[in-house]
Every structure is written in C-alpha cells, then in structure tokens.
Amino acid sequence: MALRAQGVQRIGRAVRDALIDRPVRVLMRILAATALALAGCQSQLLSREELAALDYGPRPEGYEKIVRDYLRTRLTEPDFALIEFKAGPAPLYQKDTVLRDRQYGWAVCVMINDKDRRGTYEGFYPMVLYIREGKVVAANGNGLERAAGVRYARSQCGELGYEVP
Numbered sequence: 001m002a003l004r005a006q007g008v009q010r011i012g013r014a015v016r017d018a019l020i021d022r023p024v025r026v027l028m029r030i031l032a033a034t035a036l037a038l039a040g041c042q043s044q045l046l047s048r049e050e051l052a053a054l055d056y057g058p059r060p061e062g063y064e065k066i067v068r069d070y071l072r073t074r075l076t077e078p079d080f081a082l083i084e085f086k087a088g089p090a091p092l093y094q095k096d097t098v099l100r101d102r103q104y105g106w107a108v109c110v111m112i113n114d115k116d117r118r119g120t121y122e123g124f125y126p127m128v129l130y131i132r133e134g135k136v137v138a139a140n141g142n143g144l145e146r147a148a149g150v151r152y153a154r155s156q157c158g159e160l161g162y163e164v165p
Contacts, residue, residue: 054104056091060131063089067108067129070136077115082124084111087160089131094140094156103138105130109157111164126153126164 060066064085072078085108092107108131111124127141127149141153154164 054093055132056105057132060089060106060134063106063108063131066131066134066136067110070129070139071112075112075114076117077119080115082113082121084124085109086111086126086162087157090160092128092130092156092159094152103130103140105132105137107131107156107160109153109160109162125150126157128153128156128160 067085068083071081071083075081088108089106091104093104108129110127110129112127113121113124116122125141127139129136130138139149140156141149157164
C-alpha cells in the first residue's frame with residue numbers, strides 16, 4: 001500500500017512539473033529576456049542644448065478650452081465629466097520610450113472623473129496633456145493605454161507641482 005501511495009505522489013509531482021512548474025520557468029525566462037531587451041531600447045536623455053532647441057511655442061491662451069475641446073470626443077459623458085485643472089501650463093519634456101515617442105509642449109495636469117457606460121462616476125484619474133500651437137499634441141493617462149499612461153501622468157503631475165493622491 002505504501003509503495004502505491006509513493007507511486008501516486010511521484011506521478012503527481014511529475015504532472016505538476018510538466019503542466020505548471022516548467023511552463024512557469026519558461027515564461028519567467030521569456031519575461032526576463034524581454035525586459036532586458038526593452039531596457040536597452042530606451043533613448044538617451046537630451047543634452048541641455050537639445051532641450052533648449054525644443055520649440056514649445058508661446059504659452060497657450062485659453063488652455064482650459066483647448067483641453068476641454070480635446071477631451072469632449074474622448075470621454076464617455078463629456079457634459080457630465082468632472083475636470084479639475086491642477087497644474088500648468090508649464091514647459092515639459094518626456095523622453096521617448098519603447099511604447100511612445102518623445103513628447104514635449106506646454107503641459108497641463110488635470111484630474112478627470114468621467115461616468116462609465118452605466119452612468120456612474122468611475123473615480124478621479126490623472127491626465128497630462130501637451131499643448132503646442134493651440135492644440136493638444138499628446139496626452140498621458142487616457143484611451144487604450146490608460147493603465148500605463150496613468151503612471152506617466154502621476155509622475156508628470158508631480159513635475160508640474162501637483163502630487164496626485
């Protein structure tokens with residue numbers, strides 16, 4: 001009876017190793033290799049001269065209207081969305097990464113609370129919008145990249161002088 005129990009345990013370990021442990025180890029190796037590859041793809045920071053050469057243009061007049069007009073087509077319930085302007089506009093630069101091109105312009109930090117499709121408010125989330133030549137040229141914290149963008153937006157709001165709670 002004891003031999004039979006040991007055999008069942010041995011089979012159980014073999015099955016667990018084949019179905020769970022081995023694939024997890026392979027997946028972890030793939031993730032580690034991908035992370036190393038992506039880390040090597042980020043661009044270098046711009047020099048002082050290159051940063052000075054960026055053309056932010058004049059400080060935007062009526063930036064609140066520019067931001068609201070941009071968000072109107074991107075929010076679920078734009079007429080009922082709560083938009084709080086927290087910081088900016090101020091010149092801001094974000095280096096390019098694997099997931100996005102370099103962004104720069106007059107940055108504005110806003111907190112947005114939009115309604116979901118059921119009509120209930122989702123809760124405030126940060127967004128940073130870059131304005132050049134009177135229009136929004138880039139945004140962090142919205143759309144399909146919202147999960148990753150919110151992380152950038154939190155950081156950038158901090159650079160603009162507002163700490164996101």
